[in-house]
Amino acid sequence: MASANTSDGIRLGLIGAGKNTRDRHIPGFLKVDGLEIAAVANRSRASSQAVADQFNISGVYDNWQELLEDPSIDAVCIGTWPYMHRTLTLAALEAGKHVLCEARMATSALEAQEMLDASRERPDLISQIVPSPLTFKIDRLLQGKIAEGYIGDIIGVSVQSLGNAFMDQGGPMHWRNDRDLSGFNILNMGIWYEAMIRWVGRATKVTAMTKITVNTRKDESGESVDINIPDHVGIIAELANGAMANMQFSAVTGLSSGNGVWIYGSEGTLHVDGAQNVYGGRRGNDKLAEIENPEEGRAYWRVEEEFCSAIRGQEKITRTPFEVGLHYMEFTEAVTRSAQTGQTVALPL
Amino acid sequence: MENGIIRVGLIGAGANTRLRHIPGLREQEGVEIVAVANRSRASGEAIASEYEIPTVYDNWLELMESDEIDAVCVGTWPYMHRTLVLAALENDKHVLTEARMAMDAQEAHEMLDASRLFPHLVTQIVPAPQTLQVDQTVQEIIASGQLGQLLALKLRVSDGHGRADRSDTFMNTEGPLHWRQNRLLSGYNIMGMGIWYEALMRYVGPATKVMAMTRVFTNQRKDDNGVLQGVTIPDHVNVLAEFASGVQADLSWSTITGLQTGSELWIFGSEGTIKLEGPPFDKVLIGKPGDKELKEHPIADDKRGKWQVEGDFIDAIRGTKPVTHTPFDVGVQYMEFTEAVTRSAQTGQAVYLPL
Numbered sequence: 060m061a062s063a064n065t066s067d068g069i070r071l072g073l074i075g076a077g078k079n080t081r082d083r084h085i086p087g088f089l090k091v092d093g094l095e096i097a098a099v100a101n102r103s104r105a106s107s108q109a110v111a112d113q114f115n116i117s118g119v120y121d122n123w124q125e126l127l128e129d130p131s132i133d134a135v136c137i138g139t140w141p142y143m144h145r146t147l148t149l150a151a152l153e154a155g156k157h158v159l160c161e162a163r164m165a166t167s168a169l170e171a172q173e174m175l176d177a178s179r180e181r182p183d184l185i186s187q188i189v190p191s192p193l194t195f196k197i198d199r200l201l202q203g204k205i206a207e208g209y210i211g212d213i214i215g216v217s218v219q220s221l222g223n224a225f226m227d228q229g230g231p232m233h234w235r236n237d238r239d240l241s242g243f244n245i246l247n248m249g250i251w252y253e254a255m256i257r258w259v260g261r262a263t264k265v266t267a268m269t270k271i272t273v274n275t276r277k278d279e280s281g282e283s284v285d286i287n288i289p290d291h292v293g294i295i296a297e298l299a300n301g302a303m304a305n306m307q308f309s310a311v312t313g314l315s316s317g318n319g320v321w322i323y324g325s326e327g328t329l330h331v332d333g334a335q336n337v338y339g340g341r342r343g344n345d346k347l348a349e350i351e352n353p354e355e356g357r358a359y360w361r362v363e364e365e366f367c368s369a370i371r372g373q374e375k376i377t378r379t380p381f382e383v384g385l386h387y388m389e390f391t392e393a394v395t396r397s398a399q400t401g402q403t404v405a406l407p408l
Numbered sequence: 409m410e411n412g413i414i415r416v417g418l419i420g421a422g423a424n425t426r427l428r429h430i431p432g433l434r435e436q437e438g439v440e441i442v443a444v445a446n447r448s449r450a451s452g453e454a455i456a457s458e459y460e461i462p463t464v465y466d467n468w469l470e471l472m473e474s475d476e477i478d479a480v481c482v483g484t485w486p487y488m489h490r491t492l493v494l495a496a497l498e499n500d501k502h503v504l505t506e507a508r509m510a511m512d513a514q515e516a517h518e519m520l521d522a523s524r525l526f527p528h529l530v531t532q533i534v535p536a537p538q539t540l541q542v543d544q545t546v547q548e549i550i551a552s553g554q555l556g557q558l559l560a561l562k563l564r565v566s567d568g569h570g571r572a573d574r575s576d577t578f579m580n581t582e583g584p585l586h587w588r589q590n591r592l593l594s595g596y597n598i599m600g601m602g603i604w605y606e607a608l609m610r611y612v613g614p615a616t617k618v619m620a621m622t623r624v625f626t627n628q629r630k631d632d633n634g635v636l637q638g639v640t641i642p643d644h645v646n647v648l649a650e651f652a653s654g655v656q657a658d659l660s661w662s663t664i665t666g667l668q669t670g671s672e673l674w675i676f677g678s679e680g681t682i683k684l685e686g687p688p689f690d691k692v693l694i695g696k697p698g699d700k701e702l703k704e705h706p707i708a709d710d711k712r713g714k715w716q717v718e719g720d721f722i723d724a725i726r727g728t729k730p731v732t733h734t735p736f737d738v739g740v741q742y743m744e745f746t747e748a749v750t751r752s753a754q755t756g757q758a759v760y761l762p763l
């Protein structure tokens with residue numbers, strides 16, 4: 060049932076109903092006219108039933124295969140951890156269903172490529188990834204300032220996302236610490252990179268060093284597990300626009316200065332602080348000054364609305380199409396490849 | 409040495425020699441600045457009359473051949489450091505050379521090797537001065553274990569080297585070719601990278617692996633004759649490094665970071681964090697688990713280091729103190745790091761230290 064048009068209702072199935080699905084996607088979908096959350100398949104029937112009860116969802120499936128076999132479902136929202144995104148996306152497209160897939164897109168660049176390829180075989184279906192929402196508040200302001208020439212040519216970019224807590228040796232295992240579930244994704248590198256490329260475009264060369272400081276954690280059963288996803292990452296990159304970038308991500312930088320972005324141009328500088336206030340200054344100014352960021356100009360969370368409008372043929376996916384996802388997964392993989400080999404990795408892979 | 413008087417000759421008398429070394433040497437008892445050789449006789453004479461130096465030589469060779477000079481202070485640009493240091497040692501003179509030590513790691517090794525052939529002569533490099541006020545305090549904090557296991561380091565330097573107006577930190581495409589932008593004079597040295605690495609080594613020891621990317625944004629400048637020259641020394645440098653102590657570092661130097669005037673250094677440990685900022689780098693901020701923010705760590709006055717290289721040089725000649733700021737073997741380490749940055753940026757590959 061792929062041909063929902065404006066007048067048709069959309070029957071949506073949820074595969075995986077974790078926190079982001081319950082907190083964001085379900086409320087988002089409930090606001091869309093003519094959309095019904097018709098079914099859910101979570102990790103167990105019991106957990107599916109709990110979600111169904113909470114949100115008044117009529118269909119509960121034992122597993123995702125059964126949900127995808129239901130011909131009355133038009134579209135699926137995949138809310139699992141990254142390790143299932145490729146499998147579920149390919150199966151959903153094969154079953155003729157539109158797909159909204161949670162971020163990060165996949166566990167590796169290869170999986171992302173397979174997902175993009177599969178989406179191109181079904182141009183009649185919408186394929187979308189949940190966008191990085193981190194910087195919605197400032198994306199348009201930065202894009203606008205850069206486009207109007209406020210900073211001239213972009214020459215240097217610096218992004219830091221440093222945790223504030225000290226090292227936590229032996230702490231609990233999170234799925235983000237588990238390579239089997241998260242693949243090449245590290246910390247919040249992917250969502251920051253996806254945000255960064257909205258302002259300054261893509262990287263063409265990546266050099267990285269990573270470190271695993273906390274090398275064992277306790278899993279749910281209390282057993283010690285070896286960790287092989289880094290908790291401290293340094294990246295330097297060349298961008299297609301000729302700029303140089305550096306990025307730092309860490310979970311071991313106690314009392315750090317947190318998050319921050321600096322974009323240096325030939326004629327001006329933009330700075331975003333940890334609270335996403337934006338500051339700017341141009342040649343001749345003696346310091347950076349805050350730039351007004353009117354609420355009405357800001358982007359906002361509307362991924363469920365965008366998905367449904369796209370299904371109805373009313374818009375094209377911009378946040379975030381699979382092509383962009385493939386690029387950030389290539390960047391993500393390049394970081395690990397560079398750290399592993401001690402060599403700069405050129406993009407695209 | 410005659411009657412306990414140490415007679416010093418100056419080779420190259422640029423800004424740092426005039427502003428720091430001449431006054432510094434004059435403060436020492438039993439030291440006379442007896443001769444100068446600069447790039448030309450005329451410039452040598454100008455210095456001699458301004459600073460009342462009795463003898464002017466046409467060139468450094470003549471100065472070196474004088475039996476009435478015990479020690480030389482080499483104040484030229486890096487391209488002459490190796491040649492002059494080797495000549496000074498061969499002529500039985502103690503030598504204090506301006507930083508950066510040399511053009512490249514090979515030259516630095518030759519200088520270190522030569523110094524070892526003359527164990528009775530003092531060999532010293534002018535040290536990285538920017539963090540002298542806080543070095544001892546930072547070293548003590550780290551040595552006492554207050555930071556726990558050292559994990560990470562971040563250094564960001566907004567570098568004013570080569571600028572007439574250091575307050576304007578935007579890209580300056582118009583300025584003339586500065587000697588620091590001239591590879592023939594500066595070799596592998598880039599901006600203030602070497603002095604910062606020298607300072608970092610005092611805290612976290614030497615690096616073992618370097619990956620770098622560099623960029624020359626302003627790739628042509630006019631030389632003294634008004635002729636456009638290609639520039640190959642970067643004005644923007646990003647370095648990732650692993651240190652023997654386990655630290656992973658993110659280091660950046662740039663002359664293009666407009667309205668980013670200050671520089672900052674963070675050292676992150678498992679049990680504590682230190683931050684330095686400046687210039688001036690005269691305070692140590694520290695935080696530990698449970699703290700809400702970094703706090704200033706008090707520094708006793710007698711723990712604040714200061715510029716004293718001329719006194720150190722003279723003390724070393726008199727045999728009262730060994731050279732600590734900065735001996736040639738440390739210079740070799742920072743020149744190896746300096747060369748590794750360029751090698752890594754050229755090849756896109758990690759370079760492992762020591763070379």
